[in-house]
Amino acid sequence: GAVVSQHPSWVICKSGTSVKIECRSLDFQATTMFWYRQFPKQSLMLMATSNEGSKATYEQGVEKDKFLINHASLTLSTLTVTSAHPEDSSFYICSARRSGVQETQYFGPGTRLLVL
Amino acid sequence: GEDVEQSLFLSVREGDSSVINCTYTDSSSTYLYWYKQEPGAGLQLLTYIFSNMDMKQDQRLTVLLNKKDKHLSLRIADTQTGDSAIYFCAERKTSYDKVIFGPGTSLSVIP
Numbered sequence: 001g002a003v004v005s006q007h008p009s010w011v012i013c014k015s016g017t018s019v020k021i022e023c024r025s026l027d028f029q030a031t032t033m034f035w036y037r038q039f040p041k042q043s044l045m046l047m048a049t050s051n052e053g054s055k056a057t058y059e060q061g062v063e064k065d066k067f068l069i070n071h072a073s074l075t076l077s078t079l080t081v082t083s084a085h086p087e088d089s090s091f092y093i094c095s096a097r098r099s100g101v102q103e104t105q106y107f108g109p110g111t112r113l114l115v116l
Numbered sequence: 117g118e119d120v121e122q123s124l125f126l127s128v129r130e131g132d133s134s135v136i137n138c139t140y141t142d143s144s145s146t147y148l149y150w151y152k153q154e155p156g157a158g159l160q161l162l163t164y165i166f167s168n169m170d171m172k173q174d175q176r177l178t179v180l181l182n183k184k185d186k187h188l189s190l191r192i193a194d195t196q197t198g199d200s201a202i203y204f205c206a207e208r209k210t211s212y213d214k215v216i217f218g219p220g221t222s223l224s225v226i227p
Binding site (some may be wrong): 004006032034042043044049087093095102104105106107108109110112 | 144147148151156157158159160161163166175204211214215216217218219220
């Protein structure tokens with residue numbers, strides 16, 4: 001199989017704090033991981049593409065200084081929401097593409113963030 | 117534009133077939149996907165089709181691709197209550213290394 005995990009599954013934090021979300025590929029190596037944001041009853045919006053060992057590529061309109069992405073190994077990418085505000089509350093989902101296999105992405109279960 | 121379009125809602129009776137339709141934008145897209153999302157969960161890849169194929173069948177799922185009209189459909193045979201979920205159509209554009217998702221179709225199965 002191809003399993004992707006996310007941690008934590010949900011988090012509540014105070015406004016102004018930073019939150020780190022981890023995305024791990026458990027049984028395969030992932031050269032590329034993707035971070036998405038999903039608002040209630042809406043589709044997924046790609047935030048950034050994370051490549052192992054290099055800087056992430058951010059989509060237009062996504063603040064790179066606010067959403068810090070680190071892809072330090074072939075099985076782990078992290079998304080840090082810095083100085084979180086209530087409008088950052090959302091469902092964050094990561095996906096991972098198996099190294100050498102371009103046609104599919106495997107999604108994590110998502111992390112629900114609530115900023116008070 | 118970049119929009120992948122889907123109808124937002126579909127309701128079927130248990131045991132009937134469901135057909136979820138999607139139109140995509142890029143005729144050169146290489147891969148087209150169907151994902152399923154249950155409430156509060158991530159996305160589960162159901163199936164995908166390569167753009168040089170017309171049809172792909174996998175158990176109860178049949179994907180039809182009309183490349184000329186840029187139309188993709190997912191047929192679920194013998195729909196069960198456990199099939200109730202949101203189904204996302206997505207295309208992988210060749211010009212960018214990213215996958216564009218449609219808005220999702222909420223499938224409700226009536227017992």
